[in-house]
Amino acid sequence: MYRSRKPRRLPRSRLTLLRRRLVWLTLLLTVWLLCSGQAQAGPIADRLAAFPQWDSKPSLPAAQGDLVYPDWLRGDWQLTSTLVDLAAPLAPDLVTPGFEGNRDQLGVPVVCPVRFVAVNLRSQRLIPAVTGPPQTVADRAFNGLSLARAYLGAAAVKAVKVDPQNPNRQVTLLSDSRQLESTVTARALEAPDPGQFITVERFQQVFRGGAIPYFNEVETTTAYRRGGDRITADQVTAVYLSPQDPDFPKAPNQPVALYRYRLELTT
Numbered sequence: 007m008y009r010s011r012k013p014r015r016l017p018r019s020r021l022t023l024l025r026r027r028l029v030w031l032t033l034l035l036t037v038w039l040l041c042s043g044q045a046q047a048g049p050i051a052d053r054l055a056a057f058p059q060w061d062s063k064p065s066l067p068a069a070q071g072d073l074v075y076p077d078w079l080r081g082d083w084q085l086t087s088t089l090v091d092l093a094a095p096l097a098p099d100l101v102t103p104g105f106e107g108n109r110d111q112l113g114v115p116v117v118c119p120v121r122f123v124a125v126n127l128r129s130q131r132l133i134p135a136v137t138g139p140p141q142t143v144a145d146r147a148f149n150g151l152s153l154a155r156a157y158l159g160a161a162a163v164k165a166v167k168v169d170p171q172n173p174n175r176q177v178t179l180l181s182d183s184r185q186l187e188s189t190v191t192a193r194a195l196e197a198p199d200p201g202q203f204i205t206v207e208r209f210q211q212v213f214r215g216g217a218i219p220y221f222n223e224v225e226t227t228t229a230y231r232r233g234g235d236r237i238t239a240d241q242v243t244a245v246y247l248s249p250q251d252p253d254f255p256k257a258p259n260q261p262v263a264l265y266r267y268r269l270e271l272t273t
Contacts, residue, residue, distance in 0.1 A: 048196040050204045054229055057242055057266060058093035063225070063259040066192035066208055072125075072143045072173040073193065076203050078232050079122045080142040083271040085153075088115045091266040100253055102245070102262050118156035120149045120271070146176055154178055184215030204229040221248045225261070230269075239269035 053064065089111045094101045124140035150166035162181050169175040174190035192208040206227040213220040228241040244261035247254045 048198065048204070050194060050196050050206050050227060051198070051229060053206075054204075054227055054240060054242060058091075058095060058264050060095055060244060060261050060264060063246065063261070064194075064206070066194050066206065069174050069190045069193040069207070072141075073190075073205065073207070075122055075142045075144065076197075076200075076232075077142050078201075079203075079230075079237065079271075080124055081273070082119065082121045083237075083273060084117065085120045086115050086117050086270045086272075087153075088113065088268045089265060090268045093264045093266075094262065095264065096257055096260060096262055100256055100262055102247075105263050108265070116156050118152045120152060121145045143173070146173065150176055150178060180215070182215065184213070187212040187214070201232040202230065221250060222246075223248070228269075235273060237271040239267075239271075241267040241269055243267075
C-alpha cells in the first residue's frame with residue numbers, strides 16, 4: 007500500500023503539523039467526562055490533584071466493553087469546554103512543537119451539543135454482557151462529530167464512525183482523504199459518591215493521510231460532579247510521544263504535554 011516498506015522518520019516540520027492536529031483531535035474525540043476532581047476519592051482523583059506534576063504513565067486495566075455512565079448523565083446536553091491551563095512537564099529540556107501556539111486557546115469556550123443514551127449492552131454484543139435495566143453510554147459517533155466540527159469546522163470533518171463490534175474503536179474521516187483511528191485500550195473508574203464519577207481512558211491513535219501512518223498515545227482523565235440541573239467537570243489530557251518521534255527515548259513513559267479543561271453540561 008505504501009511505497010517504502012522500511013520505517014523512516016518524518017521530517018521535523020511534518021511532525022510539528024501532525025502533533026498539533028493530533029493534540030486537538032484528541033481533545034475533541036475523547037468521551038467528555040465531568041466532575042469535581044477532589045483528591046480524597048482515590049488514585050485517579052489524587053493524580054488530578056497533583057496536576058501538573060505528572061512524571062509517569064499510570065498502570066491501567068485493559069478496557070472491557072463500553073464505558074457505562076451514571077444514569078444522571080443520560081439525555082441531551084449543551085457542552086461548554088474551556089481550556090484553562092496547559093503544562094509541559096519536561097520543559098525546558100523537551101517542549102513539543104505547537105505547544106506554545108496552543109496558548110491562544112486559553113480561556114476560549116467551545117460550545118456544542120452532546121448526548122448520552124440508554125442501551126441494552128447484551129443486545130449490543132458488548133463484553134462483559136450486562137442484564138437488567140438499560141445502561142447509560144455516550145453516543146460516541148454523535149459526540150465525536152459534534153466536537154470535531156466545533157473545533158475544526160464542518161468542512162474539515164466528514165464523518166465519525168464507531169466499530170459496531172467494538173465501541174472503543176472509532177474512525178474520524180477528515181477532508182483530503184485523511185482519517186484518525188482512535189481506540190480505547192485501557193480504563194479505570196472511581197465513584198466516590200452518588201453525585202460524582204471519575205474515569206481515566208488511554209487511547210491509541212493512528213493518523214492516516216501521508217506516505218506512512220503516524221502513531222500517537224493520549225490519556226484523558228476526567229472527574230464529574232452533578233449539581234442541580236447542570237454537570238461540571240475537571241479534565242486533563244496527557245499527550246505522550248510517538249515511537250516515531252526522534253525525542254521518544256527521552257520520554258518513553260512520561261507525558262510531554264498536559265491540557266486542562268473546565269467542562270459544563272447544561273440542558
